[in-house]
Amino acid sequence: MINYKDLGLVNRREIFKQAMAGKYAIAAFNFNNMEQLQAIIAASVECKSPVILQVSGGARKYANQTLLRYMAQGAVEYAKELGLNIPVVLHLDHGDTFELCKSCIDMGFSSVMIDGSHHAYEDNIALTKQVVAYAHNLDVSVEGELGVLAGNVGATCAQYIAEKDIVNELVLLDIKEGVSEGKSLDLWQTAPVVFYDTRIKGVTNDYAATADSDVVVITSGLPRKPGMSRDDLISTNAGIVKAVTENIIKHSPKAILIIVSNPLDVMCYCAYLTAKVDSSRVFGMAGVLDTARYKSFLAEELNVSPKDIQALLMGGHGDTMVPLPRYTTIAGIPVTELVSKEKLDAIIERTKVGGGELVKLMGTSAWYAPGASAAQMVEAIIRNSKRVFPVCTMLNGEYGFKNIYLGVPVVLGKNGIERVIEVQLNKEERTLLDDSAKNVKSVMEVLDNMHIF
Ligand SMILES: NC(=O)c1ccc[n+]([C@@H]2O[C@H](COP(=O)([O-])OP(=O)(O)OC[C@H]3O[C@@H](n4cnc5c(N)ncnc54)[C@H](O)[C@@H]3O)[C@@H](O)[C@H]2O)c1
Numbered sequence: 001m002i003n004y005k006d007l008g009l010v011n012r013r014e015i016f017k018q019a020m021a022g023k024y025a026i027a028a029f030n031f032n033n034m035e036q037l038q039a040i041i042a043a044s045v046e047c048k049s050p051v052i053l054q055v056s057g058g059a060r061k062y063a064n065q066t067l068l069r070y071m072a073q074g075a076v077e078y079a080k081e082l083g084l085n086i087p088v089v090l091h092l093d094h095g096d097t098f099e100l101c102k103s104c105i106d107m108g109f110s111s112v113m114i115d116g117s118h119h120a121y122e123d124n125i126a127l128t129k130q131v132v133a134y135a136h137n138l139d140v141s142v143e144g145e146l147g148v149l150a151g152n153v154g155a156t157c158a159q160y161i162a163e164k165d166i167v168n169e170l171v172l173l174d175i176k177e178g179v180s181e182g183k184s185l186d187l188w189q190t191a192p193v194v195f196y197d198t199r200i201k202g203v204t205n206d207y208a209a210t211a212d213s214d215v216v217v218i219t220s221g222l223p224r225k226p227g228m229s230r231d232d233l234i235s236t237n238a239g240i241v242k243a244v245t246e247n248i249i250k251h252s253p254k255a256i257l258i259i260v261s262n263p264l265d266v267m268c269y270c271a272y273l274t275a276k277v278d279s280s281r282v283f284g285m286a287g288v289l290d291t292a293r294y295k296s297f298l299a300e301e302l303n304v305s306p307k308d309i310q311a312l313l314m315g316g317h318g319d320t321m322v323p324l325p326r327y328t329t330i331a332g333i334p335v336t337e338l339v340s341k342e343k344l345d346a347i348i349e350r351t352k353v354g355g356g357e358l359v360k361l362m363g364t365s366a367w368y369a370p371g372a373s374a375a376q377m378v379e380a381i382i383r384n385s386k387r388v389f390p391v392c393t394m395l396n397g398e399y400g401f402k403n404i405y406l407g408v409p410v411v412l413g414k415n416g417i418e419r420v421i422e423v424q425l426n427k428e429e430r431t432l433l434d435d436s437a438k439n440v441k442s443v444m445e446v447l448d449n450m451h452i453f
Pocket residue numbers: 149150151152153154173174175176219220221222223224233237240243244259260261262263264285286289317364365366367370
């Protein structure tokens with residue numbers, strides 16, 4: 001058991017107020033080193049009570065601002081590692097500067113509490129205003145609104161997003177009467193159990209309810225049935241994605257659109273042609289999922305944590321996707337040092353048909369990992385965290401391609417695609433990427449021949 005007294009437990013008035021308001025179960029802590037901090041988080045898990053970590057007080061006796069920042073970041077990262085959505089509060093104190101607040105906001109702190117008792121009143125007000133203005137500018141104020149289309153993938157994505165507690169309101173929309181309403185009510189009734197504030201609303205075809213969404217995840221359309229390829233879905237799904245995108249953009253002209261419907265690469269292109277907005281705001285989820293499948297197979301093979309696998313996968317979302325063993329490491333160790341070529345080739349082949357394996361088992365396509373992957377992209381945008389993910393994006397000369405949607409590594413932030421990262425490819429990898437692009441181009445031609453644009 002952990003002795004809280006040894007850890008220097010402090011209940012500050014402001015934090016207590018929030019606790020009383022029912023926002024958090026309790027508590028604020030001082031801590032003096034990383035070990036104490038980790039013990040506090042572990043204790044909060046044990047108590048099953050949401051905890052506010054207060055980075056302050058005692059720490060200052062020992063820490064300069066650089067060390068404090070390091071500890072604060074440690075708190076955020078460790079909490080994330082444990083899969084916790086812990087609000088981390090920076091309790092400002094003697095001599096804290098705007099720079100420190102700024103770096104904490106950039107790290108993903110959910111709030112910055114400025115303690116009036118340590119600053120001169122005017123300085124305090126000025127600093128508060130500066131910090132708030134910075135946070136609002138970045139749009140990290142967790143004011144985000146989100147539209148999600150609500151089939152299996154959409155509803156699961158909504159669930160993961162709600163659990164992250166990163167947006168104020170989340171709207172589920174479908175054409176099936178009552179389904180979104182029911183699913184959203186069910187999700188909202190989960191809030192008191194799982195602890196989130198996100199308001200969830202369900203509507204049937206009422207796009208006005210999604211008005212002014214910051215991010216919209218489009219999952220509408222048919223999923224695959226056994227024996228079908230993703231490309232077989234184009235004739236039905238192109239019409240659906242076009243109609244949905246038109247309505248979304250009409251009501252949320254500034255929204256960032258994440259496309260999930262298949263055939264993914266060409267549905268992104270379809271949404272882009274319909275939305276007529278900068279391509280940095282229209283892109284697709286595939287690489288995060290395909291990479292997750294690849295990582296999960298590797299973790300199983302090596303009996304290591306999936307958290308320690310870093311990997312990159314490029315190309316179209318289909319059997320021609322391009323996993324890149326040269327850019328795959330296990331905690332920094334090249335995968336080729338730990339897995340034989342034969343086993344690695346088998347894992348790559350399994351990854352390529354990973355979606356099909358699930359369709360065969362369930363009679364329809366997967367939703368847990370796809371929903372979680374889209375939610376992870378939403379989080380990177382809402383938090384402006386500049387995560388590096390493989391994303392299906394419009395290429396304007398990068399990798400030598402133009403006017404094609406293809407999976408490549410990008411930086412994701414509040415503006416959507418902040419930039420495309422171009423990695424060096426060897427001859428073999430280049431050939432695979434070219435083949436994948438050719439395949440996407442051939443499906444794009446099917447879209448062109450539909451003459452809907
Ligand atoms: N990109 C990926 O990695 C990935 C992964 C999994 C699934 N998918 C694709 O995502 C799509 C959704 O899959 P799912 O399993 O959630 O299917 P689903 O059938 O459970 O959900 C699709 C929903 O779209 C709705 N819909 C159909 N037409 C609509 C319209 N005009 N307006 C609004 N809603 C409409 C349907 O009523 C249905 O509820 C499929 O195309 C599937 O192939 C992509």
